Amino acid sequence: MSEKIIRLENITRIYQIGEVEVQALRGITYSLDYSEFLAIMGPSGSGKSTLMNILGLLDRPTSGKYYLEGVDVSKLSKDEMAAIRNKKIGFVFQNFNLLPRTTALENVELPMLYANVSSKEARERAMEALAIVGLKGREHHRTNQLSGGQMQRVAIARALVNNPSIILADEPTGNLDSRTGSEIMDIFCRLNLERKITLIMVTHDPVIASYARRRLYLKDGLIIREEVSEGAENEASVSGG
């Protein structure tokens, strides 16, 4: 069996809110190949954000196992999780989450500050990443001088700069108009096709989701359905809990 980039085994996540237990995930089992493009869909409260947090190592599952590139990462310490986020995962958020009053370049350099990259190399790599997302010549613009689409491009460059295995995007087009949104999606598709970066995206917009080859539908903390676009070779192993 070829190695999977992500393997989830019966992942649950229970939030304790006062006396009440909320089951956000009720047992997710799923695996994903390298270089895939996956969209996670579902109504609000379906657990898709919780799943993203666990996939992105911002949160730990209450039970179950999460293998990232074959390594069990479900029981790591906070610092170990931070190190993996830094090296293997890039984040793109709906509201961009750029640092205020900084330049595009400074934002893209940020992940390398925590990766022991020399400032010279960090600068070179940041320039390169900005060129990939089409922002050559705007490196020194401040974030408040950029349009929404440009800000999201900066965020993608930031996610890209440490050569991650996965980019996780949470409603990446949610704050953009449809034209800018499709530009952003084109960048994602290009990264997926040309650079073989695995992409996982949360969205509720079926048009945006249609860019992905696979679409996973969540409801009440369970996977209810998976769709694979034409040209799918190997069946993803799906089993509802």
Next chain:
Amino acid sequence: MKVFRILQVSIRALTRNKMRSFLTILGIIIGVAAVIAMVSVGEGAKQGIQKRFESMGTNLLFVYPGSRNFRGVATGFGGVNTLKPEDAKAIEEYCDAVLATSPSISTRAQVVYANKNWNTQIQGTGEKFPEIRNWNVIEGTYFDETHVASAAKVCVLGYQVRQNLFEDEEAVGKTIRISKIPFKVIGVLEPKGEQGGFFNRDDMIAVPFTTVMKRLRGVDYISSIDVSAVSPEKTAEAQRQIEELLRERHRIAPGADDDFQVRNISDVAQSAAESTQIMTILLGSIASISLIVGGIGIMNIMLVSVTERIREIGVRLAVGAREKDILLQFLIEAVVLSVGGGIIGIIVGVGASRMMKYISVFQGITTVVTPGSILLAFLFSASVGIFFGYYPARKASRLDPIEALRYE
């Protein structure tokens, strides 16, 4: 190095909010400047006193009436009137390590000349006072043995008194009134300067000690004896001889306590320096309270800053910052603030202590800035930054990345 990179990030964050950063460090600036200026005043007084004693000569000794147990009641140092003018005469006569003695007794009195008047110290001395204290007469002469013997109404003016009463006028030969008694001015002492720090040695009038005893105070004792040894090396021997002689003269039984004390100039200088040291510590600690208040200001602003930047912290955590990276960033920001304030404070403090002599209230105060006080103020301000910056920094580092990213 990574710390250096984080330092750059911190400085960039602080310069983004220049006005706020400046107001935050103002507390530290004032605190450090106050510590340095206050300690420089104390240090100036201490060095002034040392210089003053040095200028008196190193072969000087003082005899004071000492503590004596009288029916079980200790009267304490200087509390008894056991020293007599005859003791001074005997010391000079029988102790071969002693060169000269001058009995001393003083009082304060109102001095009047023409339409001017002045309140000053009336210092009763022997005729050898200028020689013992290394203090020259610049106008006229000092009084002699016959003046002392007859308790003559003559006086020699300290330079400050001469300036106050006579200004440009000739002083020698004039008559002034001390406590309404007419005294003839026969000389003026050279100015010794204001090295004392808080009291001016030129603000005095020297008269024969017999005159103070008989005419001004009506007592039969003296308050101390100035003694000069034949050489600085002989002071210890002189001290022993004086003690032996006075025990005999005062009929003190073997084993009983002395009713006098002989101290040499370095002892006296040291105890004077000790008392100014206490003052320095007092001034310094009052000033350092403002430094602590400044630290609280830093903590306050850092807490505000952490709250404002929760989203930023969330992003940093998401891209791989560890807890200690965030802790270090905010701690370094606090330390940069306090150390920056410390450096500006040092400059302001040194400037203030230099300026002090130009402000009339502080006239006569010498200030000395020591490297020690600068170092102390600097280290103190840095540790204030660490101490008050730690709590906000820890708060920032403990944030949950998911909640921080979602924070509005």
